[in-house]
Amino acid sequence: MFSKILIANRGEIALRILRACRELGIRTVAVHSTADTDAMYVRLADEAVCIGPPASRDSYLNVAAILSAATITGADAIHPGYGFLSENADFAETVEAHGLTFIGPTAEHIRMMGDKITAKTTMMALGVPLVPGSDGALESLEQAREVAAKVGYPVLIKAAAGGGGRGMKVAPTEADLEEAWSVARTEARAAFGNDEVYLEKYLDKPRHIELQIMADTHGNVVHYGERDCSLQRRHQKLLEEAGSPALTARQRDEIGAIATSALTKLGYRNAGTLEFLYQDGQFCFIEMNTRLQVEHPVTEMVCDVDLVREQIRIAAGEPIGYSQSDIKFSGHAIECRINAEDPQTFMPTPGTITVYHPPGGLGVRIDSALYAGYRVPPYYDSMIAKLIVRAPTRLEAIERMRRALDEFVIEGVKTVIPLHRKILEDPQFRKGDYTIHWLENFVARQQQG
């Protein structure tokens, strides 16, 4: 096991990793910019090194500074957290080249999954389903009809050379196919000088469902079930659940088996997340994140696992030590991301926290590096806390989250807590009846209302 881990991150995730290290008896090195000198993770770390000025590129993205910090403190491993250098293959490579352990996948796999096209073709080859459609360009309208009939309407005709929405037409029914076909080709020719088009099933009401995977260096791969992260605004997740209100245990088992089999064949290592669009019982792989996710706590709550601990153990060469059938899914968990943003306009609101009082009690977990008197710096992400609850059922979890939000006091900066309250009261949300478009619409209604 490692004796000292450098945490190449900041904020709540630095504290999250620090907590796991401390419980494992591993010493910690915090690195920080001059803007984070007073941060909680810096104060709680065994050692702290200032690695640069506030701008991320000069501090949290500064590979040389982080490696120097690891060298002078004698750290034997680096945990990158999420964001910053966590999916930087060159960083992972450099870390290992310096004789330190990178707590994450190999540089090769980071690079592979960082290229979205390569990621998709790799996963397809490994048996993971993508959005169904034609295998490349269509020969004719007749072929388009055949494929569309197979994948089901609505379908999307897309320019092979396309991008930015040009040369892209939806055909809601078969009657609309011919027109979509010809308009898409005309647009494609005009825009790209190439009228080749292909066809995909059009997911008009998909959910964002992702699967948490863990692989050790001994060929064992397990999954910890899914998270439903459909509640997004401008591709920023705001509220996540485990499990998804849309999935059955059997569906989970099936996609889990496909994913673990794929990653076993790939020889993947450490934590990873397969992201899918999900609609009408169909999973469509969109990308893989080769790191810990922000929303990992909801998985921890329902699987009774410490994912950061598992990452560290695996990076140290330990086997997972249990099999898929040992992983039980119990209860329901919800995470609300608390951002320092105006709940109406989403303008970031950096400033000084004058009062901080987190909720407590049964089934409530807070992952946050806030404290009363802390200045939320304007240089980084606006997420300042994650409030996670677990309860035996989804409805109980919703009620628990509501009462926890009601107890949560953060003064000095505006936060999105009022928005979360409204979401949790919404009848559609309570039924679990939402897609990736739901939150944008909900927010628009709130702004009008």
Add this chain to the structure above:
Amino acid sequence: MFSKILIANRGEIALRILRACRELGIRTVAVHSTADTDAMYVRLADEAVCIGPPASRDSYLNVAAILSAATITGADAIHPGYGFLSENADFAETVEAHGLTFIGPTAEHIRMMGDKITAKTTMMALGVPLVPGSDGALESLEQAREVAAKVGYPVLIKAAAGGGGRGMKVAPTEADLEEAWSVARTEARAAFGNDEVYLEKYLDKPRHIELQIMADTHGNVVHYGERDCSLQRRHQKLLEEAGSPALTARQRDEIGAIATSALTKLGYRNAGTLEFLYQDGQFCFIEMNTRLQVEHPVTEMVCDVDLVREQIRIAAGEPIGYSQSDIKFSGHAIECRINAEDPQTFMPTPGTITVYHPPGGLGVRIDSALYAGYRVPPYYDSMIAKLIVRAPTRLEAIERMRRALDEFVIEGVKTVIPLHRKILEDPQFRKGDYTIHWLENFVARQQQG
């Protein structure tokens, strides 16, 4: 289900009950003395009524004031918490006489268990084991020898009319029995004018183990396993665990079956706790608490149950709704009581909390009504917070508790946090190797050191 519950208590347990009510959608009435006007549970309650001056007898023990408060607010049930009126049979009776529901057992059972002699004879008749010994006074030394051989040495010879330790002699081995017999009889005759003596097994290194029971009004009784509360100082519990490091699952099942069977025969209702001295595989019933216990959270953490919710549901007439075999014991939980006391002298330290920062993260639960700026009043109990952790194993729970204690910041008053840190570092504690005498000795060593 109730529409409004009056919480006849204060501090963290009032907040605990309030949280359960809120999650059930039940409105709450907080009652408070003039010393608790600014308390968190008062501020969070839907309604609050000042019922008297600081002295408990005029406020939290003032039956008339509490019932008046229930009447003027239209509450339909009263939860007594622990302490104060929670084991006052007359109060329970008066509440019900006023047409309100008392969330707890019947007055009859409170009264029965409030009399320690009646409690023991009742439990014995129901098949619950007591401290083994002679059935009443001994006829002769020979009979003493026979009984002692049966229960095993060491044994205690006690004056039947005794008390205060007089007429009480320990015989460590058979060789010591004759002398103990004659000295005890001589002392008994001198002190009480009656030389009748009886014999009990002497428990020289017992643990305090208690069993959490829940009974509904439809004849169903379940238990949620045991808590080990051996770490006591002057009969005040300081740190509790679930499960006990000393018990096997089989022992738990056995005593659980005996207890649930006894309470079924008794027709008991709502929550209750059977307290045992435990040594060498033997459970010896000492008393029953007919209320929620301070340390109930450790049980909640390992059984995934909300005991206060269950109390309320049952009081409203709902059946438990699951059977004993549905209750799974998973992981290990520890509670540290955080008292506003000097960690060396145990002098209470009421005062104003200047900084309050509770720990967070995976597996950490805080039950506390503290906040920065709160004045800890000098009139009541010194317990200001309960820090509870759960982890898959006992050793992981210990490490989690250590890191949580390290994060816990309470400034303005001294607390026993430093003592908890030392306990958790102690090799004997870590082995689970302790009795009810352990903490007193540990504290004495600390004070000398």
Add this chain to the structure above:
Amino acid sequence: MSRLLVDADAIRALAEILTDTGLTEIEIAEKDNRIRVVRAAAPVAHAVPAPAPVAAAPVAPTPVAPPAAHPADLSKHPGAVTSPMVGVAYLAPDPSSPAFVSEGQQVVAGQTLLLIEAMKTFNQIKAPRAGTVSRILVQSGDPVEFGEALVIIE
């Protein structure tokens, strides 16, 4: 040069006035004599030692609504007669009778002002001293809590 005479008492008195009044500067001049005391804005803040106790307390999402909604600070009024118990107030011995007292009325010590019903028992609330009933703060049937102001006698 004569020794300057420092009037410490005067300065202390002025400082006290500063504190009481919330002023930041006082200057007194008499002929050639002049005293000026100043307290900068920032340090004044520390004179209010802890705004935290109020600010830090979580606010109830549903505002705390005690059964009676009279301003709490009236109970601090020097002439306030406060409720010694939780119960329901009655201004008259029965619905058909006139009120025990009315606003503006003179009362003598020991005179019954109103009744508080608690646990089916009617408790007489008596004037602690003689004076004029300047305000009656409750109406018949109002629930009252311990310490709540009922009547002001001035």
Add this chain to the structure above:
Amino acid sequence: MSRLLVDADAIRALAEILTDTGLTEIEIAEKDNRIRVVRAAAPVAHAVPAPAPVAAAPVAPTPVAPPAAHPADLSKHPGAVTSPMVGVAYLAPDPSSPAFVSEGQQVVAGQTLLLIEAMKTFNQIKAPRAGTVSRILVQSGDPVEFGEALVIIE
């Protein structure tokens, strides 16, 4: 001009009053005489309105021990030359050579003061301006962090 007569007792008395009362300025004039005592807000430690930002932060159970233990505030010294990177300091080009500079030495702008090794690269730290090296705060082999004071030039 005659020597000014300092009435130390009066000043001490006034200073004491300042402390006691929390005032920041007292001025007394009598005829031609005038005494004015001021205490700026910042140095009056107890007048700092919000100790919370510091106090509120959880203190690390193991004290935060950055690799170098030089007083942090030296980096705020006007003559401080601070480290532009994390690394290891070297005062000489190699162990057998003399140090680039020594305390008390005059330096010109651009003169090499020391090296910082980071990622196997030696980076020259040069004097930003001419002056006297009043203090050298690191030793060869010391780890240094970003922004840490290395040398003071005055």
